[in-house]
Amino acid sequence: MDVKAIRQQFPILNQEVNGHPLVYLDSSATSQKPLPVIEAVNAYYRQDNSNVHRGVHTLGTRATDKYEGAREKVRRFIGANSTAEVIFTRGTTTAINTVAYSYARANLTAGDEIVITPMEHHSNIIPWQQAAKATGATLKYIPLQPDGTLALDDVRDTITTNTKVVAVTHVSNVLGTINPIKEIAAIAHENEAVIVVDGAQGAPHMKVDVKDLDCDFYAFSGHKMCAPTGIGVLYGKRDHLEAMEPVEFGGEMIDFVNLYDSTWKELPWKFEGGTPIIAGAIGLGAAIDFLNEVGMDNITANEQKLADYAMKQLRTIDGISIFGPDKRAGLVTFNLDEVHPHDTATVLDAEGIAVRAGHHCAQPLMRWLDVTATARASFYLYNTEKDIDRLVEGLLKTKEYFGDVF
Template sequence: MDVKAIRQQFPILDQEVNGHPLVYLDSSATSQKPIQVIEAVNDYYRQHNSNVHRGVHTLGSRATDLYEGAREKVRRFINASSTQEVIFTRGTTTAINIVASSYARANLKPGDEIVTTQMEHHSNIIPWQQAARATGATLKFIPLQEDGTVTLEDVKNTITPNTKVVAIAHVSNVLGTIHPVKEITKIAHENGAVVVVDGAQGAPHIEVDVQDMDCDFYAFSGHKMCAPTGIGVLYGKRELLENMEPIEFGGEMIDFVNLYDSTWKELPWKFEGGTPIIAGAVGLGAAIDFLSEIGMDNILEHEQKLADYAMERIRTIDGIQVFGPEHRAALVTFNLDDVHPHDVATALDSFGIAVRAGHHCCQPLMKWLNVTATARASFYLYNTEDDVEKLVDGLLKTKEFFGDVF
């Protein structure tokens, strides 16, 4: 993987922030966009802009072909069996909410269980809280090990024949934990439960094969994988989606409308009410082309080497606490003794280094870690060991500054 050549395809990286070359280490929040994606969206608006599925004129046909072509690219990218199983959404949050609102509320009852973990993003906790409240189902949580992993033994002990939904992240956005979702899915299915995977931090970094994983639903966002914001995907097994009701009603998703009742289009369009995010889908298709050309295996290998190197280098700093397991995805979450994470992030920004600070939409996990907030450096295919060195140097300067202050 020629990282230098890859970096040159990201215009935003060629700038200074606060008088320093930008070091972007916040890709878990959102990734940067390559020129191919920017140009694809620009070209759509310049040459093809029209609504889809409605007009028979040339622009309408072009826009529809681009939109549905992007759906086919997604299908191949995650190895879904049909484009009918690929629903475009606004992002991971919307995708999970569709499942929680449409599938869960129709199929759960008092005594049923929803199983998840304490490390989930709020987008994979709150929808299930609401579904449990609406149906009388019970929320259960798989215990976490000290390093922030789950064991299959604990999974087996938590999931019961009463469990109807298992909702779990492919990768933790705080700890970098990579869950054995294929094995968890097998255990869930043996107990008659469906599995919903939050793939927001998985799809951008790890090759996804939903058929091999055998999950029932998989949700992810485009903006974390080099695509525009506002576009995401819900994959669902066809037989489940066909028996689910839409949660948004209006144009695009209808078949026939009477004054007192209506019927819906077939999959996937019955879940895509209103004018869809056409330019976003075009951008997502371009991002998939970009990532696929590089190769997801190559991206994962590069990122894991970078994460290992970052862990090794950051641990040389006295007074730093690193959270999460040894084997992890491409991020390092940490705290510097006696310095608030927001102060760490602000100090690093003064050196042109962008990291995340806060609870990362994981307040239950922060409580489990016994902290109020953490700092997080997250890496992607355009990051280098030199970025890690600048991070370490910035942390040493931050430590020295606050040491002098106090």
């Protein structure tokens, strides 16, 4: 994997921030965009800008072909059976909310259980809190092991015959924990529950085969995998999606509209009310082409190498706490003792190093870790060991700057 050549495809990385070459270590929040994606979106607006599915003129046909072509690329990327199972959304949050509203509220009653984990992003907690309140269902949590992983014995103990929905992240955006989705799905299905997977940190970084995982729903965002913001995907098994009602009503998703009743289009369009995110979908298709050319296995291997190197180098710093398991995805979350992570991130930014600081939309997990916030360095296909060396140098400067507290 030629990271130097890959970096040349990301023009934003070729700049200085605060007088230093930019080191971007915040890809878990949003990834940077390569030239093929930028050019694909630009080409749509320059040459093909039109609405889709509605017109018979040339621009409309070209736009529709590119939009639906992107859906087919997504289908292949995640191994879905049909493009009917690929719903374009605004992102992971919208996708999970669609399932929590349309599927959960129609299928849950008092006494049923929704099972999630304390490591979830707020977008995979709040929708289920609201679904539980609306239906009378009970929200339950699978306990975490001390290192922030899940034990399958705990999964089996928490999921019961009353469980109807299991919602779990593929990869924790704080801990880097890679959850055993296939095994959890099997336990859920043994109890006749469906499993909803938050793939926001999974799909950009590793091969995903939804049939092999046997997940019922899988949600992810384009902007974390080199695509534009505002585009995401909800995968759902066809029988579930067929039985679900749309959550947005209006143009594009209708079949026939009468004065007092209406019918819906077939999948996937019944869930895509209004003018869709056309340029975003086209950009997502271009991003998938780019990632496939690099190779998802290569991306995974490079990130794991970087994560291992980062853990080794960070542990040479006195007074640092690292959160999460040793075996992890491509991110490291940490705190310098007695230094607020916002202060750490501010000093790093002065050195041209971009990391994320805060609760990472995971306040229950912060409380489990017994911290108010953390700093996080997250890696992607354009990062190198030199970036991690710069991070370590920046953290040593941070310690020097706040030396009076050590």
